Amino acid sequence: MSPTDIGHLWTDPILLDGTRYRARFGDVPATPYMAGIRETLAWFEQHPFATNSD
Amino acid sequence: MSAIAILGAGGGLGHACVVKSVAAEHETRALMRVPRANMFDARARVLACDALDAAQLTRAITGCDALLYCVNAPLARWSRDLPRLLASAIEACRAANVRLIFPGNVWSYGPGKGEHDLVDEARSFTPTSNKGRVRARLEAMLAQSGIRQVILRLPEFYGPNVADGHRPLVDRSHPA
Numbered sequence: 001m002s003p004t005d006i007g008h009l010w011t012d013p014i015l016l017d018g019t020r021y022r023a024r025f026g027d028v029p030a031t032p033y034m035a036g037i038r039e040t041l042a043w044f045e046q047h048p049f050a051t052n053s054d
Numbered sequence: 055m056s057a058i059a060i061l062g063a064g065g066g067l068g069h070a071c072v073v074k075s076v077a078a079e080h081e082t083r084a085l086m087r088v089p090r091a092n093m094f095d096a097r098a099r100v101l102a103c104d105a106l107d108a109a110q111l112t113r114a115i116t117g118c119d120a121l122l123y124c125v126n127a128p129l130a131r132w133s134r135d136l137p138r139l140l141a142s143a144i145e146a147c148r149a150a151n152v153r154l155i156f157p158g159n160v161w162s163y164g165p166g167k168g169e170h171d172l173v174d175e176a177r178s179f180t181p182t183s184n185k186g187r188v189r190a191r192l193e194a195m196l197a198q199s200g201i202r203q204v205i206l207r208l209p210e211f212y213g214p215n216v217a218d219g220h221r222p223l224v225d226r227s228h229p230a
Binding site for chain 2: 005006008009011012013014015016017019020031036038039042043044047050051052
């Protein structure tokens with residue numbers, strides 16, 4: 001299964017309509033990319049051998 | 055407070071769900087094939103569970119309000135493994151009368167139709183990728199199952215403990 005066969009996400013993207021979610025649960029929590037990327041890189045540096053596959 | 059079981063608790067999505075469930079003071083059961091209790095706050099109850107063993111899974115989720123379905127398989131084995139894994143979870147949720155919370159994704163929709171294509175719950179699946187076809191098949195299984203369920207549709211995700219698939223990106227950004 002090719003990792004590139006979903007290339008259409010980059011050329012023909014879609015947007016998810018969260019209207020019904022927000023009406024029921026309120027705003028969708030969102031982490032700013034800068035904070036998320038920093039936190040993620042820090043985690044990888046602290047866990048150089050971690051994997052999800054076991 | 056609810057009782058929540060998270061299947062695939064060691065994975066990127068599952069781990070985040072355990073953290074949030076414990077923080078919300080739900081009774082939290084972290085189901086993993088190979089238990090690693092030190093991954094979690096002590097308030098999470100870590101249970102060994104083979105997701106393909108529907109009888110074992112039924113016992114593990116009995117008494118829970120919801121099962122968060124966070125298992126995955128390597129991409130190369132998706133078409134074979136994912137339907138078997140989901141069939142097991144459907145059987146267990148039916149037997150234990152537990153609501154299944156399933157992470158849908160966006161690959162099952164196929165390409166967007168024009169600029170700013172806004173997709174809501176009524177949009178039908180027209181996958182053009184093999185991965186999207188597998189995901190659409192899983193959701194068809196859920197629709198036909200008749201069990202209590204919620205599909206939470208998520209786009210791509212990244213973050214702490216989301217290791218597989220992302221490590222190459224991170225390692226490449228840190229040349230030795």
